[in-house]
Amino acid sequence: MTANIKVAAIQMPCGPHVDDNVHQACCAIGSAADAGAKLVCLQELFNSRYFCQTEDHDQFKIAESLDGPTITKVCDAARSAGVVVVAGIFERRSAGLFHNSAVVIETDGSVVGTYRKMHIPDDPFFYEKFYFTPGDLGFQSFATSVGKVGVCICWDQWFPEAARLTALTGADFLVYPTAIGWQEPEKAQFGEAQRNAWQTMMRSHAIANGIFVIASNRVGVEDNIEFWGSSFVADPYGELLAVGGDDRAETILADCDLDLIETARTHWPFLRDRRIDAYGNLTKRFIDS
Numbered sequence: 363m364t365a366n367i368k369v370a371a372i373q374m375p376c377g378p379h380v381d382d383n384v385h386q387a388c389c390a391i392g393s394a395a396d397a398g399a400k401l402v403c404l405q406e407l408f409n410s411r412y413f414c415q416t417e418d419h420d421q422f423k424i425a426e427s428l429d430g431p432t433i434t435k436v437c438d439a440a441r442s443a444g445v446v447v448v449a450g451i452f453e454r455r456s457a458g459l460f461h462n463s464a465v466v467i468e469t470d471g472s473v474v475g476t477y478r479k480m481h482i483p484d485d486p487f488f489y490e491k492f493y494f495t496p497g498d499l500g501f502q503s504f505a506t507s508v509g510k511v512g513v514c515i516c517w518d519q520w521f522p523e524a525a526r527l528t529a530l531t532g533a534d535f536l537v538y539p540t541a542i543g544w545q546e547p548e549k550a551q552f553g554e555a556q557r558n559a560w561q562t563m564m565r566s567h568a569i570a571n572g573i574f575v576i577a578s579n580r581v582g583v584e585d586n587i588e589f590w591g592s593s594f595v596a597d598p599y600g601e602l603l604a605v606g607g608d609d610r611a612e613t614i615l616a617d618c619d620l621d622l623i624e625t626a627r628t629h630w631p632f633l634r635d636r637r638i639d640a641y642g643n644l645t646k647r648f649i650d651s
Contacts, residue, residue, distance in 0.1 A: 375582030395443035441471030475504030509534035529571035543589035
């Protein structure tokens with residue numbers, strides 16, 4: 363494994379046809395590999411439109427098993443391109459049991475790990491609790507040919523505990539497949555602040571944990587949401603190595619020097635100085651006075 367890894371975050375608009383979305387993503391994987399990427403990250407629920415804007419039982423028909431056609435095609439694309447891929451999927455685990463998941467795929471097309479979204483939102487036009495059971499696999503990272511890849515998904519990105527626990531498993535990269543955007547009534551007043559907060563939160567995870575963070579967000583207008591793209595890669599100091607636009611399909615590329623993890627963690631030794639003996643109350647919902 364070399365210390366310098368080129369990574370790619372793919373942001374793309376999604377249409378109503380699963381096959382078309384998967385084809386678009388697989389083509390982007392190949393193009394990213396041609397540009398030198400060794401790790402390619404797709405956005406949350408990349409094979410469909412963001413259906414969680416309504417509570418609609420018909421949308422469960424989109425869900426697939428982890429060995430279904432979507433992941434099978436992405437595995438083929440990863441093997442053909444010779445890259446590691448992180449791909450989100452609406453997972454059908456069993457009758458009536460569904461997850462918002464992501465798989466990590468090795469260069470030979472094998473699935474080396476699965477993450478199931480732990481924090482499930484329930485906000486206007488983000489009615490995910492209707493569809494998804496909270497994850498039960500915990501926070502993990504997976505050994506690959508490019509390093510250890512940890513995954514959290516969208517709403518997880520607001521929780522420092524999720525980033526910390528993933529980092530503590532030895533992750534070199536923390537990947538956030540994402541579907542976040544503006545609602546038209548709010549965009550003019552709050553839009554830029556919302557996006558800045560989103561980016562700042564994940565950059566802080568990179569700094570606090572001394573790891574690379576990759577956020578891959580969808581783009582385009584779907585019903586009530588204008589997804590803001592802006593996919594990015596941040597280094598262990600929180601510096602932005604690459605940032606995508608907010609209104610177009612794009613593959614952003616960044617070179618990640620894994621030796622920088624050691625440098626950052628020895629100069630800013632946050633892991634050394636953690637008071638793990640004093641953090642017991644983190645397991646409580648609230649500390650009553």
